Amino acid sequence: MKTVAETLTAHRSIRQFKPDEIPQNVIDEVLQEAIMGTSSSGNLNSFSVILTRDPVRKRRLYELHSEQDFVLQAPLVITFCADWHRTRQWLKLRGARDNFNNFLGYQVAANEAMLISQSVTLGFEARGYGLCYMGTTLQAMQEIADYLNLPETCLPITTIAVGVPDEQPERRERLPMRAYIHDETYQEASTSKLEELYQAREISGWQRYMSMPHLKAMCEEGSITSLAQMYTSPYKYDPDAYAATSLRVLEALRGRGFLPGGLEVGQDEQ
Numbered sequence: 288m289k290t291v292a293e294t295l296t297a298h299r300s301i302r303q304f305k306p307d308e309i310p311q312n313v314i315d316e317v318l319q320e321a322i323m324g325t326s327s328s329g330n331l332n333s334f335s336v337i338l339t340r341d342p343v344r345k346r347r348l349y350e351l352h353s354e355q356d357f358v359l360q361a362p363l364v365i366t367f368c369a370d371w372h373r374t375r376q377w378l379k380l381r382g383a384r385d386n387f388n389n390f391l392g393y394q395v396a397a398n399e400a401m402l403i404s405q406s407v408t409l410g411f412e413a414r415g416y417g418l419c420y421m422g423t424t425l426q427a428m429q430e431i432a433d434y435l436n437l438p439e440t441c442l443p444i445t446t447i448a449v450g451v452p453d454e455q456p457e458r459r460e461r462l463p464m465r466a467y468i469h470d471e472t473y474q475e476a477s478t479s480k481l482e483e484l485y486q487a488r489e490i491s492g493w494q495r496y497m498s499m500p501h502l503k504a505m506c507e508e509g510s511i512t513s514l515a516q517m518y519t520s521p522y523k524y525d526p527d528a529y530a531a532t533s534l535r536v537l538e539a540l541r542g543r544g545f546l547p548g549g550l551e552v553g554q555d556e557q
């Protein structure tokens with residue numbers, strides 16, 4: 288098994304998988320290690336993890352995840368949920384005051400879901416498995432919640448598709464470390480510093496897009512001439528689509544009882 292440093296150094300998102308199943312004992316080991324080895328706010332462990340292996344269910348998740356092919360290929364799809372439902376049921380059982388059905392509760396549980404997802408990621412990667420996260424979880428938050436039968440105050444936060452890698456992608460670049468690290472207080476980058484920080488990324492990122500004929504054609508068609516323009520173009524993170532998704536996320540929070548006004552009369556357990 289790889290060390291943490293070796294695992295991080297070897298990390299690449301994997302989007303092509305061999306058909307090999309992941310043995311149940313490996314899945315159990317990775318999950319157990321992650322649950323025991325991840326810090327948790329109040330040790331209340333406000334997350335749930337849904338394992339999907341059934342091909343029919345995977346196909347539906349594939350549709351909900353914008354038809355990303357690797358969802359069908361990967362033998363295992365894991366949805367990490369922010370979940371206060373279990374804890375709130377327990378509080379109720381013991382006659383304790385209800386809590387966590389508000390935005391702060393959502394934020395804390397969403398953090399927990401992301402923390403546990405990265406521990407699980409490291410566990411699989413340390414054992415030579417590959418995976419890719421799916422941001423489409425937030426785009427289809429409500430639909431995925433419905434499909435997976437998630438109860439009140441439980442929502443999907445992120446998803447990974449895991450399996451045996453069938454590709455060896457290049458390591459993806461990051462900005463130089465000094466872009467992210469601030470000494471004592473935040474130091475805003477000057478224009479010349481920004482130019483310097485993004486220089487290598489703009490060249491390598493743009494070259495990567497231009498090396499893919501369909502993306503090159505899309506850029507030419509949409510008069511996109513730089514990496515920055517590509518990022519907020521309709522092909523990537525279109526601002527209007529992003530704002531619309533943002534509203535849908537708020538509706539999902541309301542619908543699952545994390546924001547006021549979303550529950551049917553009588554459903555609110557307070």
Ligand SMILES: Cc1cc2nc3c(=O)[nH]c(=O)nc-3n(C[C@H](O)[C@H](O)[C@H](O)COP(=O)(O)O)c2cc1C
Binds near residue numbers: 422445458459
């Ligand atoms: C929260 C999150 C959501 C992501 N969503 C997707 C996705 O929907 N589809 C995809 O192909 N990659 C997705 N990725 C993978 C990123 O594209 C990838 O991590 C990034 O390009 C850096 O590459 P690397 O992981 O190989 O270093 C996601 C990553 C994160 C952390």
